[in-house]
Amino acid sequence: MSDAPAPACRWPRPLAPGDVVAGVAPAGPADPALVRRGIALLESWGLTVRLGRAAFAGHATGFLAADDAARAGDLHEAVADPAAAALVALRGGWGCQRLLGRLDWDAVAAAGKPLVGFSDVTALHVGWRQRAGLVSFHGPSLAWRDERLGGGEATSLRAALFGEPDAWVTGRPLRGGQATGVLVGGNLTVLASLCGTPWQLDATGAVVLVEDVGERPYRLDRALTQLRQAGALSGAVGLAVGELVDCDAPQASPPSASALEVVASHAEELGLAAAELPLGHGRGQRTVPLGAVVTVDGEAGRLRVHAG
Numbered sequence: 001m002s003d004a005p006a007p008a009c010r011w012p013r014p015l016a017p018g019d020v021v022a023g024v025a026p027a028g029p030a031d032p033a034l035v036r037r038g039i040a041l042l043e044s045w046g047l048t049v050r051l052g053r054a055a056f057a058g059h060a061t062g063f064l065a066a067d068d069a070a071r072a073g074d075l076h077e078a079v080a081d082p083a084a085a086a087l088v089a090l091r092g093g094w095g096c097q098r099l100l101g102r103l104d105w106d107a108v109a110a111a112g113k114p115l116v117g118f119s120d121v122t123a124l125h126v127g128w129r130q131r132a133g134l135v136s137f138h139g140p141s142l143a144w145r146d147e148r149l150g151g152g153e154a155t156s157l158r159a160a161l162f163g164e165p166d167a168w169v170t171g172r173p174l175r176g177g178q179a180t181g182v183l184v185g186g187n188l189t190v191l192a193s194l195c196g197t198p199w200q201l202d203a204t205g206a207v208v209l210v211e212d213v214g215e216r217p218y219r220l221d222r223a224l225t226q227l228r229q230a231g232a233l234s235g236a237v238g239l240a241v242g243e244l245v246d247c248d249a250p251q252a253s254p255p256s257a258s259a260l261e262v263v264a265s266h267a268e269e270l271g272l273a274a275a276e277l278p279l280g281h282g283r284g285q286r287t288v289p290l291g292a293v294v295t296v297d298g299e300a301g302r303l304r305v306h307a308g
Helices: 034-044 068-080 094-103 105-111 119-130 153-161 188-193 217-231 259-270
Strands: 021-024 050-052 084-089 115-117 136-138 168-170 174-175 178-186 207-214 238-245 272-276 286-291 293-297 302-305
Touching: 021 034, 021 068, 034 050, 068 084, 068 094, 068 105, 094 119, 094 188, 105 119, 115 119, 119 136, 119 178, 119 188, 119 286, 136 153, 174 238, 174 259, 178 188, 178 238, 178 286, 188 207, 188 217, 207 217, 207 293, 217 259, 238 259, 238 293, 259 272, 272 293, 286 302
Parallel strands: 021 050, 021 084, 084 115, 115 136, 178 207, 207 238, 238 272
Antiparallel strands: 136 286, 168 302, 174 272, 178 293, 293 302
């Protein structure tokens, strides 16, 4: 990996009322009722949503929306469709990593369309930045849960899609200092799974976003240690610590470290400015542009997004 700071990626064209959004299924199967709710929300913004053929195709394994070829085909069709202005994942789960070697990254780069999603979609976000040089959005997927409709999540997503992403994301201080760099990363477990592959995260000169759900503190420590030992965090300048939902272990004797304490200890050892932010699986999720330049302020506990 180069020692030079990571370059900012190319921003997509802002969406406008009348644009078409492609709903793609790169990972697990989605609840049709939740997908319909998400479609209604985007339609209320003047957008038209077209679902790919893999959306409700079904798959024998049960944990994938469709087979690998069909899910990759959804992505390729959306990228090639001149009417589609953006791709929004139906949900995460598992399966995105299986598609990385199947995608035509030159075509993705030439199309210049943003991808929206989080959790397992992290694997595709890494490809969008490192192979296509494009900004993508770490934000809600199309299958919106009920509690995500009224907590500012929709406002933040709409602003990002229409070219005015939140200038500030406010959370809580974690480790002091300020750092400016390109925002990279996403789900911690997915990032760790990419280590040792051609898709390993390159965090040189970057602010690294990490978030997770349902992973105990020792697993978070294991994932962060794996990233460090693989060199995936070499050259990182800051940490944007998203929500660690249901990650704390039940009360133990003796008590174990909390999930946040584990992540904070790695920030301390690496000497990184770090803030705890509403990014990821919890309520109040904000949408942020991966591949864009940001400043993390560990003293104030906030993230500034620099305009593209």
